[in-house]
Amino acid sequence: MSQSAGQADEPYDVLVVGGGLAGASLAHALLGSGLRIGLVEAVAPGGADQPSYDERTTAISWGSRQLFEDLGLWSAMQREAAPILRLHVSQQGSFGTTRVHCDDYGVPALGYVLPNRALGQALFASLADQPEVEVICPARFETLRTRDDALEITTRDGQATRTLSARLLVGADGGRSAVREALGIGSRVDDYHQKAIVTQLRPGRDHEGQAFERFCPGGPLAVLPSGPDRCAVVWALASDVADRLMAADDETFLAELQAAFGWRLGRLTEPAGRHAYPLLRLLSRHPVAPRAVLVGNAAHNLHPAAAQGFNLTLRDVVLLASLLREGRAAGREAGDAELLRHWADARAADQARVSGFTDGIVRLFSNRLPGVSQARALGLTLLDSLPAIKQGMARRSMGLSMDRANIAQPLPDGQP
Numbered sequence: 001m002s003q004s005a006g007q008a009d010e011p012y013d014v015l016v017v018g019g020g021l022a023g024a025s026l027a028h029a030l031l032g033s034g035l036r037i038g039l040v041e042a043v044a045p046g047g048a049d050q051p052s053y054d055e056r057t058t059a060i061s062w063g064s065r066q067l068f069e070d071l072g073l074w075s076a077m078q079r080e081a082a083p084i085l086r087l088h089v090s091q092q093g094s095f096g097t098t099r100v101h102c103d104d105y106g107v108p109a110l111g112y113v114l115p116n117r118a119l120g121q122a123l124f125a126s127l128a129d130q131p132e133v134e135v136i137c138p139a140r141f142e143t144l145r146t147r148d149d150a151l152e153i154t155t156r157d158g159q160a161t162r163t164l165s166a167r168l169l170v171g172a173d174g175g176r177s178a179v180r181e182a183l184g185i186g187s188r189v190d191d192y193h194q195k196a197i198v199t200q201l202r203p204g205r206d207h208e209g210q211a212f213e214r215f216c217p218g219g220p221l222a223v224l225p226s227g228p229d230r231c232a233v234v235w236a237l238a239s240d241v242a243d244r245l246m247a248a249d250d251e252t253f254l255a256e257l258q259a260a261f262g263w264r265l266g267r268l269t270e271p272a273g274r275h276a277y278p279l280l281r282l283l284s285r286h287p288v289a290p291r292a293v294l295v296g297n298a299a300h301n302l303h304p305a306a307a308q309g310f311n312l313t314l315r316d317v318v319l320l321a322s323l324l325r326e327g328r329a330a331g332r333e334a335g336d337a338e339l340l341r342h343w344a345d346a347r348a349a350d351q352a353r354v355s356g357f358t359d360g361i362v363r364l365f366s367n368r369l370p371g372v373s374q375a376r377a378l379g380l381t382l383l384d385s386l387p388a389i390k391q392g393m394a395r396r397s398m399g400l401s402m403d404r405a406n407i408a409q410p411l412p413d414g415q416p
């Protein structure tokens with residue numbers, strides 16, 4: 001598939017670098033737009049070193065399910081999706097709890113838990129059947145050059161290099177984005193000095209579709225339904241504690257997990273392999289540059305505590321695709337500066353809200369000052385007895401306050 005370095009062919013309308021959750025979702029959202037799409041991905045799914053479609057699970061909100069339905073992707077995902085019917089939020093060592101049930105919001109599920117490998121099948125592997133998208137994989141983005149009419153990039157696969165050009169370049173190449181760096185876009189990084197340990201295990205009691213978010217002194221612990229008799233665990237801990245537990249045997253790991261989580265699901269057994277992820281918040285200084293945008297972790301990499309990172313990204317890419325479609329119908333080219341600015345402006349509030357909310361709960365629940373723990377417990381109890389506030393928070397977490405109608409932001413009138 002690769003060729004030697006040379007002149008770029010006719011530019012792609014949209015060239016996406018990174019075929020992970022963000023980039024592959026964008027490619028799907030652009031299908032049928034009439035735009036010529038290229039997707040450059042360094043590591044094919046299925047490989048042990050594929051960083052997006054790995055052993056994690058991803059909790060998607062009810063709103064994201066609706067967006068996947070609109071993209072025609074939900075039927076391919078549904079079989080692997082474990083519904084979240086109830087959510088139980090608590091704090092280790094104190095009395096406060098809050099509960100959310102899907103019936104209270106008139107939806108069949110608050111969200112769904114999907115294995116990332118299944119998302120890789122539905123999002124990336126299925127692109128091979130789409131003649132509108134040229135998937136260039138394996139190929140790694142290397143360099144960027146600005147031309148008057150396009151951006152030009154080189155990619156490498158072993159010894160072979162290739163030159164490609166695009167009216168619009170999309171950096172969807174993850175938190176360490178080489179595209180972001182090549183564009184000269186800076187970023188702000190807050191290191192939480194935590195790592196998330198991810199694993200799967202068998203609960204002693206039926207989880208009945210219940211998800212648990214438990215705020216422990218070391219960091220938040222999520223136990224999510226991931227199959228009839230399996231739960232997915234995402235446990236954020238101070239980095240040194242996480243390193244110790246990664247090296248511990250299964251018995252020690254389970255004993256410490258059980259002590260932190262309690263006995264709500266009976267005895268926790270049969271842990272699968274453990275994987276650790278360093279946790280930080282990264283926010284790019286700008287989401288757009290001339291003829292370029294950043295999406296996904298390249299633009300905003302969040303702590304997984306609120307399970308919002310990919311849900312936020314999906315809303316970003318769905319609006320971007322819809323504006324690019326509309327722009328094409330109005331005769332604007334994909335790299336149109338006004339279109340990109342409009343997209344960035346339209347997404348700024350949701351991005352700031354989700355990033356601020358996620359960072360806020362990580363810091364609030366990691367604070368060990370005397371009195372703060374009691375205040376948090378009281379807060380959780382009060383929240384449970386204040387349905388209006390709870391409903392507002394739950395609706396936002398479920399992606400319902402940013403539904404299909406809100407994502408349909410028309411382009412402002414203007415001459416192409």
Ligand SMILES: Cc1cc2nc3c(=O)[nH]c(=O)nc-3n(C[C@H](O)[C@H](O)[C@H](O)COP(=O)(O)OP(=O)(O)OC[C@H]3O[C@@H](n4cnc5c(N)ncnc54)[C@H](O)[C@@H]3O)c2cc1C
Nearest residue numbers: 018020021022042052059140141173174296297309310311
């Ligand atoms: C432990 C954990 C749990 C999480 N759980 C949830 C959750 O439950 N719900 C939720 O909404 N979010 C969750 N998230 C966040 C979610 O995983 C991210 O939002 C998502 O992975 C971002 O996808 P991405 O495609 O932007 O980046 P990545 O997943 O990093 O993918 C980037 C892709 O770009 C490719 N690439 C990189 N460099 C190059 C290059 N130079 N050239 C070509 N290709 C390149 C990579 O191979 C990869 O395929 C979680 C995150 C963590 C760490």
